[in-house]
Amino acid sequence: MSAYTHDCPPDDCGPCGTLPPGFVRLRYFYGKRLGVVDFIDEQRYHAGKLRFHNQRLHGAGVLCGLGAALFAPGETVLRIGKGAAIDACGREIVVGYDQCIDVDAWYARWRDERLADDPSWTPPVDGDLLRLCVALRFRECPAGVEPAPRDPCACDATGSDYGRVREEFELDLLVHDQAAGHLAPPLAPPRGDLDLALGRAIGGGDLSARVRELLLAGCADAEPGGWLILACFAAELDADRERVVALSEIEPVAAALYSSALISELLAREMAAGLEAGAWAAGAPQVSGLELAPGTPDDQLRITLTGPVVEPTALAAAYELRQLDPAAGWQAPAGALAVGYSASPPAITVAVASGFFAPGGLYRLSVAPAPAEPIVDPEMRPLLPLRPSFHFRVVDDGGALALAPAPYAEATP
Numbered sequence: 549m550s551a552y553t554h555d556c557p558p559d560d561c562g563p564c565g566t567l568p569p570g571f572v573r574l575r576y577f578y579g580k581r582l583g584v585v586d587f588i589d590e591q592r593y594h595a596g597k598l599r600f601h602n603q604r605l606h607g608a609g610v611l612c613g614l615g616a617a618l619f620a621p622g623e624t625v626l627r628i629g630k631g632a633a634i635d636a637c638g639r640e641i642v643v644g645y646d647q648c649i650d651v652d653a654w655y656a657r658w659r660d661e662r663l664a665d666d667p668s669w670t671p672p673v674d675g676d677l678l679r680l681c682v683a684l685r686f687r688e689c690p691a692g693v694e695p696a697p698r699d700p701c702a703c704d705a706t707g708s709d710y711g712r713v714r715e716e717f718e719l720d721l722l723v724h725d726q727a728a729g730h731l732a733p734p735l736a737p738p739r740g741d742l743d744l745a746l747g748r749a750i751g752g753g754d755l756s757a758r759v760r761e762l763l764l765a766g767c768a769d770a771e772p773g774g775w776l777i778l779a780c781f782a783a784e785l786d787a788d789r790e791r792v793v794a795l796s797e798i799e800p801v802a803a804a805l806y807s808s809a810l811i812s813e814l815l816a817r818e819m820a821a822g823l824e825a826g827a828w829a830a831g832a833p834q835v836s837g838l839e840l841a842p843g844t845p846d847d848q849l850r851i852t853l854t855g856p857v858v859e860p861t862a863l864a865a866a867y868e869l870r871q872l873d874p875a876a877g878w879q880a881p882a883g884a885l886a887v888g889y890s891a892s893p894p895a896i897t898v899a900v901a902s903g904f905f906a907p908g909g910l911y912r913l914s915v916a917p918a919p920a921e922p923i924v925d926p927e928m929r930p931l932l933p934l935r936p937s938f939h940f941r942v943v944d945d946g947g948a949l950a951l952a953p954a955p956y957a958e959a960t961p
Contacts, residue, residue: 564603564637566769571597603638604736604767608776609803614643616682616779616798624652624792628682628719628778634805635776639686641717649682651783652792654721659790671789672723677782678792679724681801683775689714722775730775737762777801826922832929833857833894835936838913840905840951841897847905847949849913851936853894857925862889862896865917869900872910907944910954912937 573593574586613631628647634640655678662669671678692712722730737745737759745758782796806814826832833855841848849869867885870878886899898913905911914937917923923931939954 564599567767568596568600571600599638601638602634602640603636606634606638606805607803608634608636609805610776610778611805611807614684614778614802616781616800618795618798619648622794624783624795625650626682626781626795626798628684633684633776633802635686635774637686640715641684641686641776642715643684643717643719647719649719649721651680651721651795655783655785655792656790658721671785672725673785673789674782676785676787676789677796678785679780679782680721681724681727681780682778683720683722683727683730684778685718685775687716687718689716720775722777724780727775727777727780730777736768737765738768826924826928826930829927829929831855831927832932833925834932838938838940838951840942840949847900847902849898849900851896851898851913851915853896853931855925856891856894857889857896857923857931859889859891861917861921861923862931863887864921865915865923867898868912868914868916869898869904870912871904872912878912905942905949907942907949909942910939911942912939914938 571593572589574590611632611634613629614633615629615631617627617629619625619627626649628643628649630643630645630647632640632642659671690710690712691714692710693708694711696707696709698707741762742759745755745762779798779800779802781798783792784794784796785791786793833853835851836854837852839850839852841850865887867887868880869885870880873879881900881904883901888897888899889895890897896915914935915923916935917931922934925931939956941952941954942949943952944950
């Protein structure tokens with residue numbers, strides 16, 4: 549049971565998951581004859597450019613509203629708040645009024661349709677729970693009947709046609725497995741590649757350059773299924789599995805698309821917090837890398853810096869070193885760490901008892917300065933990042949121990 553204003557066919561503008569071959573607009577000149585196809589092309593040019601902009605620069609998700617909640621406690625009716633969204637094709641979907649879905653009535657109709665096709669059909673339940681998702685998609689509806697010259701070759705003898713197109717929506721419920729095929733298109737670059745780029749940048753490196761490399765690799769192809777999944781929930785069935793008796797807590801699914809104004813506000817707040825800490829000061833010292841210097845009786849990690857810092861502020865920070873044990877989790881070294889500072893070249897040293905580092909071992913080093921006592925240089929500019937941390941692996945390099953990036957940071961995208 550769907551909710552929409554008209555029985556509208558799907559939008560037939562064609563595939564939207566790939567880059568278009570290009571855009572062509574009309575060129576006007578005096579005496580040009582214009583027909584229906586010219587006006588259609590004119591509309592499609594502007595609609596296509598806007599959808600391309602939305603798809604490639606904003607993505608798919610909810611702009612505002614469209615929250616799903618129970619209409620009243622103990623009922624099986626969902627209320628979907630009015631709001632707006634952009635689908636995977638870049639089309640704007642506007643829901644101007646709150647919508648309601650009677651899940652029990654929907655289930656009864658859905659069940660009857662499937663039993664009519666297959667009398668042995670049973671609902672795909674987990675125990676007594678049927679997992680469902682609320683889905684929304686774009687629809688175009690012809691409207692506004694107007695007089696029109698009758699086509700002598702057509703079957704319609706009324707001499708009228710639709711003069712308007714209403715941009716509407718369809719709201720429905722999908723079984724969870726079916727909804728999984730309509731997830732939002734991936735980020736471009738994909739989230740996994742971004743995670744790898746971030747991992748490589750830990751402890752030194754230009755993250756923006758790595759992301760730029762991913763963007764230059766090509767444009768991502770979306771695989772839109774038409775539906776935008778808003779939220780998912782579980783419907784509890786009765787013992788005979790003929791009715792829905794209760795609904796579980798509703799979990800939002802759709803991504804939220806932030807407006808430029810909201811992003812600017814959030815960024816301004818972050819910058820203000822950084823300015824209060826002096827984190828945006830020009831010329832502030834930065835962590836440039838991490839090195840392992842095996843020695844006797846201690847093994848020493850050296851955090852290299854781009855500029856000097858005040859030694860007592862470096863020594864006052866909390867340093868934690870852990871080894872990852874797949875069976876027991878993070879393990880601390882047996883003895884205390886010895887922290888030192890060298891000014892030329894500038895580096896913070898962290899020494900641990902010999903034998904803690906072993907080939908193939910996975911480790912984490914974190915630095916946590918107290919908020920009131922940051923690590924600063926002689927001009928009070930704080931060390932960046934404010935809370936450095938490193939994930940790394942120790943390898944055997946020709947008989948000597950050496951550091952390698954964490955496994956997740958050295959995989960090939």
